[in-house]
Amino acid sequence: MLKPLDPLLHSELRLAVVSILIGVEDADFVYLRERTGATAGNLSVQIDKLSKAGYIEVVKGFAGRKPRTLCRITELGRAAFSSYVSALKEYIEVE
Amino acid sequence: MLKPLDPLLHSELRLAVVSILIGVEDADFVYLRERTGATAGNLSVQIDKLSKAGYIEVVKGFAGRKPRTLCRITELGRAAFSSYVSALKEYIEVE
């Protein structure tokens, strides 16, 4: 039987966010919005879910006078991503 | 920007069904239910969606006296799966 897919990661936008964060030290809200093409509202909601699950860490601060929301993947997030990928491969590596 | 993921395939159960069908000549409802672990209701709905999209072909017949629903992947389904996989790889191949 196929492994179940972590529903938190099996979402286009959340997967995109995590996928981006895996490759960088950290990324801010605006960057993630631009890279994913998502609306701010949608991105905000999904970042919140990832953060509440402990998959990412969110730090709200300022860059000069502008608010800036920094996101960074956590170890838990990395591990979850890694399991998700290996589960997913069972579905897509069929030849 | 990341490629969008075909929402018809980006669903755990539908992806499982298509993934199974890719590897075989055809498969019946009961086999798919057992392999996926899905409830009959859920499976019925998802098979219908795949069928309406033209991703699979469904033939209802009988095996002896019992009804038997046979499913088979179509060329369109194969192509969709292949694009889905290559889009997905952008998300998961990050090192």
Next chain:
DNA sequence: AAATTTGGTTTATATTATAAACTTGTTTAT
């Protein structure tokens, strides 16, 4: 100082996934 822009959050809505309840026909047991 009014209008616009920036960086978001909250909330409402549309879509989706899922299982429970149901249907139809078939065995099995009595």
Next chain:
DNA sequence: ATAAACAAGTTTATAATATAAACCAAATTT
């Protein structure tokens, strides 16, 4: 022969999800 249980699905109701529209506060531009 008939009631009870089972098989193979389908329909429908509900819960969860994704998504964007509407909103807010502060800063910048006109």
